[in-house]
Amino acid sequence: MPDHAQQIASLQLNLVPGLGPRTVAVLLEHFGTAEAIFDCPYERLLGVPGVGPKLAAAIRSHRDFSTARREWNRCRAAGVQVLLHSDPRYPTRLSEIVDPPHLLFLRGEVATVDQWSVAVVGARHCTTYGRRQAESLSAGLAEHGLTVISGLARGIDAAAHRAALAAGGRTLAVLASGVVNIYPPEHRGLADAVSAQGGLISEMSSRQKPVAGLFPQRNRIISGLALAVIIVEAGERSGSLHTARHALEQGRDVFAVPGRVDSWTSAGCHALIRDGVVLVRDIRDVLESLSPAPAGTTPQPTPSTPLDTAGGTTDQLTPLEQELLPLIPSQPVSIDRIVQASGRDTAGVLSTLTLLELRQLIQRLPGSAVRRHGAT
Numbered sequence: 001m002p003d004h005a006q007q008i009a010s011l012q013l014n015l016v017p018g019l020g021p022r023t024v025a026v027l028l029e030h031f032g033t034a035e036a037i038f039d040c041p042y043e044r045l046l047g048v049p050g051v052g053p054k055l056a057a058a059i060r061s062h063r064d065f066s067t068a069r070r071e072w073n074r075c076r077a078a079g080v081q082v083l084l085h086s087d088p089r090y091p092t093r094l095s096e097i098v099d100p101p102h103l104l105f106l107r108g109e110v111a112t113v114d115q116w117s118v119a120v121v122g123a124r125h126c127t128t129y130g131r132r133q134a135e136s137l138s139a140g141l142a143e144h145g146l147t148v149i150s151g152l153a154r155g156i157d158a159a160a161h162r163a164a165l166a167a168g169g170r171t172l173a174v175l176a177s178g179v180v181n182i183y184p185p186e187h188r189g190l191a192d193a194v195s196a197q198g199g200l201i202s203e204m205s206s207r208q209k210p211v212a213g214l215f216p217q218r219n220r221i222i223s224g225l226a227l228a229v230i231i232v233e234a235g236e237r238s239g240s241l242h243t244a245r246h247a248l249e250q251g252r253d254v255f256a257v258p259g260r261v262d263s264w265t266s267a268g269c270h271a272l273i274r275d276g277v278v279l280v281r282d283i284r285d286v287l288e289s290l291s292p293a294p295a296g297t298t299p300q301p302t303p304s305t306p307l308d309t310a311g312g313t314t315d316q317l318t319p320l321e322q323e324l325l326p327l328i329p330s331q332p333v334s335i336d337r338i339v340q341a342s343g344r345d346t347a348g349v350l351s352t353l354t355l356l357e358l359r360q361l362i363q364r365l366p367g368s369a370v371r372r373h374g375a376t
Contacts, residue, residue: 004072007082009034010103011068014205016058021203023050024102028085038063071205078180080206081106091115097224097250101203107179107191108199113346114172117147118286119222119247121240122156122232122257123265130156130233130265133257135163137230140283142169143364144357145335145350147198149174149226151218152187156232156240161194168368171198172225176218178208201225219243220250227290228253230280234268241268244277253289255280287354320344320352321359328362328372335368 013024013034027037030048037045037059045056075082083090083104091110094100120138122130138148138160148164150157152173164171171194177183179200182191191200203221204214219242223229229247231254234240247254255278259266273279280286317325327341339349353370356362362370 005035006033006084007103008065008068008072009038010084011071011082011205012038012062012065013102014203015067016055016062018055018058021099021101023055025099026050028102074180075105075206078206079107080179083110091225093226094221094224097220099220100224101221103203105179105202105204105206106199108195108197110172110199110201111147111170113145113350114147114170114198114225116145116346116350117149117172117226118290119149119226119229119243120156120160120232121150121222121229121243122234123238123240124153124155124157125265126155126159126233127259127263127265129259130257131159134159134232137232137257137280137283137286138163138171139167139169141286142167142171144283144287144354145169145368146354147172149222151175151215151222152182152191152194152200154184154187158187158190160232161190165193165197169197173198173200174218174222174225175200175202176204176214177210178202178204178206180206181209183210215239216242220246223247223250223252226252228255228286230255230257230286231269231272231277232257233259233265234272235264236267236271238268241272244272253278255286255289290354317359318352318355320348321356324349324352325356325361325372328356328370330372332365332369332371335370338370 013019027048031037031040042056042060045051045059046053083106085095085100085102089110093115118141120134122134134156141148142164147170148160149172150160152161152175161171161173173191173194179202182188194200216239219239223243223246229243229252231240231244244254256269256272257280258269258273278289324338324342327338339346342349353362357364360373362372364370
């Protein structure tokens with residue numbers, strides 16, 4: 001069989017009406033591969049939990065893969081990758097949620113470092129204040145080596161992507177439409193920039209048109225890919241609140257940016273904060289929450305805490321901080337060299353460098369470089 005046979009069979013599963021990700025997962029658990037699902041007799045399909053007569057008949061009637069082969073060829077022509085859930089390139093964090101997509105369409109690349117990512121989402125009809133907050137937070141995340149995830153929508157999403165790109169960071173856009181059929185259409189240029197400096201991701205076929213019901217479904221992917229979600233301006237019925245709810249169900253950290261108490265665009269954020277979500281004032285609130293700091297430590301030096309020659313605290317360093325700090329000289333060194341010298345995974349090194357910077361022991365420099373404060 002050709003190497004892409006399973007991709008084509010999985011694409012065909014996407015075409016079966018009424019077949020969602022949870023049922024696909026159950027079918028794959030029973031039969032092993034997408035091809036085996038289509039080869040299965042009607043009676044055996046009925047024995048699978050969640051598969052009734054209507055769905056079993058739909059699966060049997062979709063055994064002609066010609067449409068899936070056309071989709072496969074379109075994807076190849078457009079430079080779109082099809083990642084199965086079993087593919088080692090499939091995002092690890094996303095694979096751990098309750099209902100992960102059985103396949104992803106990807107324009108661009110998903111990198112190992114994207115495991116250390118934060119979603120920034122919010123209102124399409126945002127205020128100037130909200131846009132500036134999204135830009136500031138997203139630029140700060142990117143400058144500290146975190147990938148910014150959003151949904152390519154108008155307003156806060158677009159501001160988050162653009163700020164991450166401008167800061168030289170990585171950004172991923174999760175779409176409710178296909179990765180070739182960009183929505184909104186005026187964001188085609190932004191989509192190209194995102195795919196060049198990150199990736200466009202969707203579980204929908206490459207040319208799927210945007211449909212209202214698909215947006216809540218894609219929100220679980222936004223939160224599923226991320227370590228945490230930041231909500232910047234959301235009304236009481238905002239779709240961003242669906243993302244927050246998915247994030248909480250998936251065990252992700254959720255942050256909300258406050259606005260004016262009488263601002264309807266921040267009513268959803270205020271409700272989240274009232275219910276216990278972490279209030280965000282600036283990037284430090286996010287970094288401190290995500291940093292692997294020991295309990296009771298603080299990134300700010302105190303009078304009773306030993307200081308290094310530049311004023312940063314060297315007390316209560318984690319084992320990984322103690323391991324990485326000697327690798328950083330006073331002269332600028334690329335983060336890639338530190339990763340290579342440490343033998344550690346990139347995401348872990350980036351998060352530890354963030355904490356060392358908060359402790360004022362190192363300084364981030366343009367061009368993905370750092371230097372040690374006070375090293376000789």
